[in-house]
Amino acid sequence: MINGADTAWILTSTALVLFMTLPGLALFYAGLVRSRNILSVLMQCVAIAALMSVVWLVAGYSLAFADGTSWVGSLSKMMLAGVGRGTVFGETGLPETLFFMFQMTFAIITPALIVGAFVERIKFSAVMLFSALWLLVVYAPVTHWVWGGGWLAGMGAKDFAGGIVVHVTAGVAAIVMAVMVGKRTGFPSHVQPPHAPWMVMVGASMLWVGWFGFNAGSALSAGSDAAMAMLVTHVSAATATLVWIVIERVRFGKPSLVGAVTGTIAGLATITPASGYVGPIGGLTCGLAGGVVCYLAVDLIRNRLRIDDSLDVMAVHGVGGAIGTLLTAFLMSDALGGVGYDEGTTAGSQFLVQATGVVVTAAYCAVASIMIVMIVNAVTALRVSADQEREGLDFASHGETGYNL
Amino acid sequence: MINGADTAWILTSTALVLFMTLPGLALFYAGLVRSRNILSVLMQCVAIAALMSVVWLVAGYSLAFADGTSWVGSLSKMMLAGVGRGTVFGETGLPETLFFMFQMTFAIITPALIVGAFVERIKFSAVMLFSALWLLVVYAPVTHWVWGGGWLAGMGAKDFAGGIVVHVTAGVAAIVMAVMVGKRTGFPSHVQPPHAPWMVMVGASMLWVGWFGFNAGSALSAGSDAAMAMLVTHVSAATATLVWIVIERVRFGKPSLVGAVTGTIAGLATITPASGYVGPIGGLTCGLAGGVVCYLAVDLIRNRLRIDDSLDVMAVHGVGGAIGTLLTAFLMSDALGGVGYDEGTTAGSQFLVQATGVVVTAAYCAVASIMIVMIVNAVTALRVSADQEREGLDFASHGETGYNL
Amino acid sequence: MINGADTAWILTSTALVLFMTLPGLALFYAGLVRSRNILSVLMQCVAIAALMSVVWLVAGYSLAFADGTSWVGSLSKMMLAGVGRGTVFGETGLPETLFFMFQMTFAIITPALIVGAFVERIKFSAVMLFSALWLLVVYAPVTHWVWGGGWLAGMGAKDFAGGIVVHVTAGVAAIVMAVMVGKRTGFPSHVQPPHAPWMVMVGASMLWVGWFGFNAGSALSAGSDAAMAMLVTHVSAATATLVWIVIERVRFGKPSLVGAVTGTIAGLATITPASGYVGPIGGLTCGLAGGVVCYLAVDLIRNRLRIDDSLDVMAVHGVGGAIGTLLTAFLMSDALGGVGYDEGTTAGSQFLVQATGVVVTAAYCAVASIMIVMIVNAVTALRVSADQEREGLDFASHGETGYNL
Amino acid sequence: MKFIIAIIQPHRLDAVREALSAVGVTGMTATEVKGFGRQGGHSEIYRGAEYTVHYLPKVKLEIAVDDHVADKAVETIAQAGRTGKIGDGKIFVIDLESAMRVRTGETGPDAL
Amino acid sequence: MKFIIAIIQPHRLDAVREALSAVGVTGMTATEVKGFGRQGGHSEIYRGAEYTVHYLPKVKLEIAVDDHVADKAVETIAQAGRTGKIGDGKIFVIDLESAMRVRTGETGPDAL
Amino acid sequence: MKFIIAIIQPHRLDAVREALSAVGVTGMTATEVKGFGRQGGHSEIYRGAEYTVHYLPKVKLEIAVDDHVADKAVETIAQAGRTGKIGDGKIFVIDLESAMRVRTGETGPDAL
Numbered sequence A, B, C: 001m002i003n004g005a006d007t008a009w010i011l012t013s014t015a016l017v018l019f020m021t022l023p024g025l026a027l028f029y030a031g032l033v034r035s036r037n038i039l040s041v042l043m044q045c046v047a048i049a050a051l052m053s054v055v056w057l058v059a060g061y062s063l064a065f066a067d068g069t070s071w072v073g074s075l076s077k078m079m080l081a082g083v084g085r086g087t088v089f090g091e092t093g094l095p096e097t098l099f100f101m102f103q104m105t106f107a108i109i110t111p112a113l114i115v116g117a118f119v120e121r122i123k124f125s126a127v128m129l130f131s132a133l134w135l136l137v138v139y140a141p142v143t144h145w146v147w148g149g150g151w152l153a154g155m156g157a158k159d160f161a162g163g164i165v166v167h168v169t170a171g172v173a174a175i176v177m178a179v180m181v182g183k184r185t186g187f188p189s190h191v192q193p194p195h196a197p198w199m200v201m202v203g204a205s206m207l208w209v210g211w212f213g214f215n216a217g218s219a220l221s222a223g224s225d226a227a228m229a230m231l232v233t234h235v236s237a238a239t240a241t242l243v244w245i246v247i248e249r250v251r252f253g254k255p256s257l258v259g260a261v262t263g264t265i266a267g268l269a270t271i272t273p274a275s276g277y278v279g280p281i282g283g284l285t286c287g288l289a290g291g292v293v294c295y296l297a298v299d300l301i302r303n304r305l306r307i308d309d310s311l312d313v314m315a316v317h318g319v320g321g322a323i324g325t326l327l328t329a330f331l332m333s334d335a336l337g338g339v340g341y342d343e344g345t346t347a348g349s350q351f352l353v354q355a356t357g358v359v360v361t362a363a364y365c366a367v368a369s370i371m372i373v374m375i376v377n378a379v380t381a382l383r384v385s386a387d388q389e390r391e392g393l394d395f396a397s398h399g400e401t402g403y404n405l
Numbered sequence D, E, F: 001m002k003f004i005i006a007i008i009q010p011h012r013l014d015a016v017r018e019a020l021s022a023v024g025v026t027g028m029t030a031t032e033v034k035g036f037g038r039q040g041g042h043s044e045i046y047r048g049a050e051y052t053v054h055y056l057p058k059v060k061l062e063i064a065v066d067d068h069v070a071d072k073a074v075e076t077i078a079q080a081g082r083t084g085k086i087g088d089g090k091i092f093v094i095d096l097e098s099a100m101r102v103r104t105g106e107t108g109p110d111a112l
């Protein structure tokens, strides 16, 4: 039977998660690029949102959630076949149409996260084609593994709101894209600071607020689990923000705004898989760990490996999501205020399951993403010309300019 | 009896619909004008929100929803007379105060939509006076016809969330205003592109998210109807976005951001009347139809008829709302996943009712709007002086400048 | 037992109130300063949000809400000790973790409000230290007095959503800070108009929407009380907006956007304490009174007393909150559509209680804030150097620049 | 050759540019500037007080022309830029020693 | 007549303008510019790394003056603009052939 | 001394600056400007129609140099700024009467 209260909260959560992408993530990313590419980033986010929605309706949802094998769902719910107005989803008190919508907002933000890897040089058509294929080939199956009753679910993997499903997949795909599309002209010596740090902060704030829908909504009900998920999410975000502020203060004497809110996002990504299983101590720990490790990862990938994952998708989301997934094995212990282990499970055995989930997903995502990029490259080139890159994608790809003051 | 879950969702929806106007629509419009008029647009939106709220409390709500004739409500609920803290609204599980509030957010956004017709040249006092009169003379009665038990409701007209009530009325009033206020100096040859496309996108994103409250909130309950309304709303928005992207890509080689999000709004306006009656196929159809027809309508009104409905209110909202209202007659068929027809009704008979609703409302709105504009013109001029128009309304009417970098 | 509907609404309200600070208040304030200080304001807001969250978890919540004396709570709920996933809060139907979160968003915005007093010249470390101490020494005890079963609660003081707890405390602390930190170089003769009035409006709009969570959420349930609180909140905001528009129109011939939305905030602050106790007439009255008196207060403090409470925190929030608290004594009368008086209470006796609350809180807050500022001044200076002030805090304190077009 | 520097009202830019075009001057460079002069500034309203902003927005045009075109160009700017109100701006003429087109390296009047 | 071009620190603009006013020079045109010079640039922080921004914001003043006022004006700008720190800027003087007031068509020193 | 005014493509700024540095010219002032010329403008798309924007963004460099450096500087700018496409810009040279460093009051070539 449909539960009105749960439905009310998930309706709200769906709005919150859409808000994370539009305009939250879009602004977060748009503020980080140069002013001549602001519109292209916004356009990629809105076009991904639109295209993923249709792809999700046509086949994505079915591949993720319709009964199938351990590896992938089936095509039986294409176009929501058999899902009526009154159909209830599984054991929940939610209309299946609502579950479909809530999950769709996740299927929108995940490809949108990858945008950070290839801004300022990608062809628009390549973004569209890549995202659509990736949703079907990577996102939908992995979702099935973890949330759709697939093999990872069977092993007892814990990923409350998408550490593996969303952040690890996006991070790995980002690295693949960054390497295969190639560096921006001038990277790393001539990289310019974000053109609008204020916009980055606004986007991050919206992501923070919207993440309440993401994590607390993943409880699929309006009760204690949602409340605790919201609490630990917030605590992790706050802690990681402070971590970045302290690190930059110590290292440069000046804590930066972009740094602080990057910490926020790191804290949010890290707590995501853990958010339904841990208590306040788990929130603090994820915030601390996510803050520190993601900071180091940015430095490693950007400055040492010199990979132009331009907006640090792997370092912040991929690494954060992975850490959170692994930490869940320990932080879910009831000794630390967590929900405790399933019968027959220990921290150690759970850790192995979690690690398996991260590693296998990352490997699968890497291989599949490489193949998709090769296809995209064959169909439409990946990059704009050097001239267009210099001119800026706003005008070159979309015929518009960002600021006409 | 008050239903907590429904109340929770409508409290949320009320916040979402207010958010559509403030700051959603305000930003959508402000980004489209020149930088010297940005503040005036924002000011018109916020002042309309304030004034309509008071007018709605004093008499608007009563004229729309207090028992009266087929044509208009009565004055018996002026100042919410007789509506106590505990009064339940009709058959719903909502406090009447909440129904009042939810409806008020519609009464705010409808006159605010009309702003798009006369930006960059209108006198501020004319906006205020026009909006207040229009709310009482056009909006409140039409609302009564459709949702307050008036003659259109009696005929069985289907307008779930305001295709007729909100979008057709706003569109028609916009054309009236555009013609009677006259063109902007320099239209159409010297029109300048939007001063801040990024702001247009942010506003459109907020409208998209807020529209979940608008349409899914119009179910007045937290259940299957709200969920399906949210789903079809989203699908239509996504589809129409893609339609504009494809059209511009084909026609100019470059899809623009402003074009894409204009498509979004067209899709949202089109699905609005249908959102409670149709299924996913209805959503796709409204998105396709709304996307294509609104695109053509922009071209027709702006480039062929040369009417300076500056931000295309009629072409996007009026036309979208009308199409959606008419399509509802077919898409509500249960063969297409809709709710099916009332007893004794067929697609054909429903279509006649829908068409009657659109035509009679448009005609009434046109005549009444013309008369209101004439009154406003007599009381206070409609337009600022040519000098003030050139200087920009921000400084001329409000003593401020938008960007002081 | 946990009530799902109430939980759904308070989960939503928590998101709304966080949204008020991030990015609402942050943008409202950032648009008011000069462009070279925009990032510092945003940074102060986000860093306060992060730090207050941790402080609230560690000790703030416990001092406010754990059973203690009349004057302050105890340390028994530090780190949420004893509060489990399933713990229900008091007589409500809410998980205590959710009540903790909802209240935390108030504990974030209150110190963030004070930021308006010392922008463009404060040291970042001073903000951090001051806010943390102030939360523990002023905010937590006062909250205990009013909402935690302390002496003001015992006297029957009515402060629904924080006229005393939030606005009076923030306003008084703001004046203390403004005086002790000293004026900005050039105040008042060389004050410059807000660098981005559009941003001020966007922030104010978000505050307006978020305030629905603040006031209607303070009902802690999804029913008639929440609905009426939302209604009167909105009516007061709308009325006060119109009041400022009318005043500026009469005085200068031009109503300004910044003025209008300042009126909005004044109306919102004024209704806050009254919002759970009054009817529509109460909303109108608070809007009128708050609009007029706050307008006069800005003039008094800024232009006559020449205190550089830079963004008028005392005049808008402190004065608004105090007026609303006092007016509650009359407007709660059932003759005016309010909830009526507790047994044995009259308007007069209630007024004395309300006045006692305002005066004692203001006095305590003033003394405690002065002492805290003295400590902060001893530990880290309050102000940046004159050179840094001139250069702008964005670069001087955070190594970034706001606009890189 | 001469180098003409003209300060004009922003809203006259299109008119001036079109007028110059009509007399054969098509190349020029425009900059948004802040003008201080007799026109004074303007006052903005901020929360119950008026604040003076001392400058007004103007547009500066820089135009390199061959000697024999200079007078005509100045005259054209003056006519097209004139509204008759205070603050219409100034036209300054400076001697230009040399000019070069970057693309081709051409010099002298050919470069213009 | 002379055409003075002064590059100054942005925060000295008000002081310079007021000082010039005091010696009778009230008309001028200001532009926000990017200065490259000995002062070098500054470094901004971005996610764990420092990036060098090569330029610094400066204000350029352009002032047409009558010959006999030129030296006084230059001296005044130098004094009011001086902070003694590197990056205070430069003052350049160029010969001005002619000037015209757009509004009236007046030419020569009367146009200033 | 000479006062060089160069209009160049925005994306050549770094190259030009570095080339000038290499020949010993390190001081200069840059401004974002709008260029009108043969290159024409560009058209932007807005809701189903194309609108012409008449100008193109350019960067103006102003560089005061000692006489003997002038030719070398002009040459350097031309080479580093050249892409060979229309719209590469212009270099103008004007005679500079005097220069002063604000910080020290030094004048003449020493001030540069």
Ligand SMILES: Nc1ncnc2c1ncn2[C@@H]1O[C@H](COP(=O)(O)OP(=O)(O)O)[C@@H](O)[C@H]1O
Binding pocket: D007, D034, D035, D036, D037, D038, D039, D040, D056, D058, D085, D086, D087, D088, D089, D090, E026, E027, E028, E029, E030, E062, E063, E064, E065, E101, E102, E103, E112
């Ligand atoms: N001596 C001057 N040198 C440079 N620019 C000047 C000078 N005098 C005025 N201007 C510029 O010309 C503009 C108009 O001058 P103003 O004195 O206000 O009116 P008018 O052009 O009618 O004489 C000013 O805003 C300023 O930009």
Ligand SMILES: Nc1ncnc2c1ncn2[C@@H]1O[C@H](COP(=O)(O)OP(=O)(O)O)[C@@H](O)[C@H]1O
Binding pocket: E007, E034, E035, E036, E037, E038, E039, E040, E056, E058, E085, E086, E087, E088, E089, E090, F026, F027, F028, F029, F030, F062, F063, F064, F065, F101, F102, F103, F112
């Ligand atoms: N040769 C030059 N030509 C034009 N502008 C210059 C020149 N040298 C310096 N400037 C301008 O003057 C500013 C200050 O010069 P800089 O060498 O940094 O310090 P200082 O003024 O103390 O000598 C620079 O930022 C630049 O705008």
Ligand SMILES: Nc1ncnc2c1ncn2[C@@H]1O[C@H](COP(=O)(O)OP(=O)(O)O)[C@@H](O)[C@H]1O
Binding pocket: D026, D027, D028, D029, D030, D062, D063, D064, D065, D101, D102, D103, D112, F007, F034, F035, F036, F037, F038, F039, F040, F056, F058, F085, F086, F087, F088, F089, F090
């Ligand atoms: N006569 C002129 N005076 C001043 N600036 C000019 C002149 N002609 C061109 N410019 C500037 O030079 C830029 C390039 O000129 P353009 O004619 O488009 O191409 P090209 O440099 O290849 O000749 C223009 O955008 C404009 O800024």
